[in-house]
Amino acid sequence: MTRRWIWLGLLLLAGCSGVAVEETAVSPALSQAVAPANCRTVAAQQPCDPRPQFAEYAVNNQYDQFAWDLFLFVNWPAVPGERGVADGDKKLGEGETAVWQTWKNVAEVYVPAGQTPLPWNSPIVPPLLETNIEIDGRLLTDKQGRPTLAQVNQNEATFDYIVNQRKIYNRAGQAAFFTDSAAPPIDFPAAAMEVKAIWRILDAAEQQSGRYHVTEGCYSDDNGDKQCATLGLTAFHLISKVQAHWFWATFEQVDNQQTTNAPVVEPIAPAVAKLNEAMQAQLVGTPWQYYQLRGSQWSFMQDDQPVILANTQIETQFQQSSSCMTCHALSSIGASNSRAEMWNFADGNVEGYTGDPPPLAAGKFKSLDYVWSLRRAK
Incomplete structure (x- = not known):
């Protein structure tokens, strides 16, 4: 019988305890879940969700290892036609579609005219990719x-919280939240995750190279015409609400500097590079051996210095002033669909905020709990 590793879904929908990020305490909802075998020993052999073990990773200061294990979990081959279900009968690299690709695309969540999205288990339709x-x-x-x-x-x-629990999938719902002084804060559940993936059009040789996670995808060109091509995954942002301020990790394909017009301004830290080598050695024979962690983030500051985290394919021109956590801390809603400013204008330059985020103006904005995609609501 096919072994299916069901994502922790409704079992884990209890909210976070609200502990400070410095405590790196795992949410009760995740700590009470039955954890599979230690992901650090089996992640490359079978689908393994590391989130219930986050507190252990944190105590041992192994955040980057947690990032890798979570990356492998969401990139496990998916059961065809089902959303969010890893196929335990397949190995990494054996399936065309990863689990996260079966999740809801934001175009299915924030639909035209603010209509109610289709249920979670609606048929999977590949999204029209954005430039x-x-x-x-x-x-x-x-x-x-x-x-x-x-x-x-x-x-x-994430989908269930936006659509069913809080009904903030459209501007009307978000406006109602903003104006209701009795509404509880937006606080995503412990099991919430979101990814941002970047793809590149591959030539025939690259398609056969085995160096990319590959998919068929379509997009609109400059003339509005639909174009389809074979694509390779080049970058991957991953966020998980295992702590109050979420956990952040970003990955890249190793050939990006030879194939795209993106310089490397911030090199990968030596400890991360060493971990990448160890993980890539476990993944030989799969496309995932050609991916690398650029870094992870679990706090705004470390050693009294702002934490910098950037992906060359996503924060290309401001790698030295990019903090995923600080940027997303400013996700907010105000009157007339306004938001807090996400840029710091200093000395004539435009930079991202880093370090401890500036506070949201009381009464002017309400937090969207680090989820900028809510601003796509229509």
Whole structure:
């Protein structure tokens, strides 16, 4: 019988305890879950969810290992036609579709005219990918001048909280939340996750190289015409609500600097590079051996210094002033669909905020609990 590793879904929908990020305490909902075998020994052999063990990773200061184990879990081959279900009969690299690709794309959550999204288990329809226009308004292209492409997907816990629990999938719902002084804060459940993936059009040789996680995808060109191509995954942001301030990790394909117009401004830390080598050695024979962790983030500050975390394919032009956590801490809603400013204008330069985030103006904005994708609501 096919072994199916069901995501922790409704079992884990209890909210976080609200502990401070410095305590790195795992949410009660996850700590009470039955954890599978230690993911650090089996992650490359079978699907293993490391989230119930987050407190152990944190105590041992193994956040980067947690990032790798979570990355492998969400990239496990999916059961065809089902959302969020890893196929335990397959090994990494054996399936065309990863588990996260079966999650809801944001286009299915924030639908035109603010209509109610289809249920979680609605048929899986591959999304029309977006051109990768970064948050500073610039488009990253490959060496041939072709656009890189982006998509944002949410797991069931995130989708359920937005659509069914809080009904904030459209502007009307978010406006109601903002104006209701008695409404509880937006506080995603412990099981919530979201990913942002970047893809690049592959030539025939690259398609056969075995160096990429590959998919077939479509997008709209500059003329509005639909174009389809074979794509390779080049970058991957992953966030998980295992702690009050979420956990952040970002990965890249190892050939990016030869194939895209993105420089490396912030090199990978030596300890992370060493871990990458160890993990890649476990993944030989799969496309995932050609991916690397750029870094993870679990706090705003470390050793009294702002934590910097950037992906060359997503924060190309502001790698030295990029903090995933600080940026997302400013996700907010205000009157007339306004939001807090996510840029720091200093000395004539535009930079991302880093370190402890500036407080949201009381009465002017309400927090969206680090989930900027809510701003896509219509």
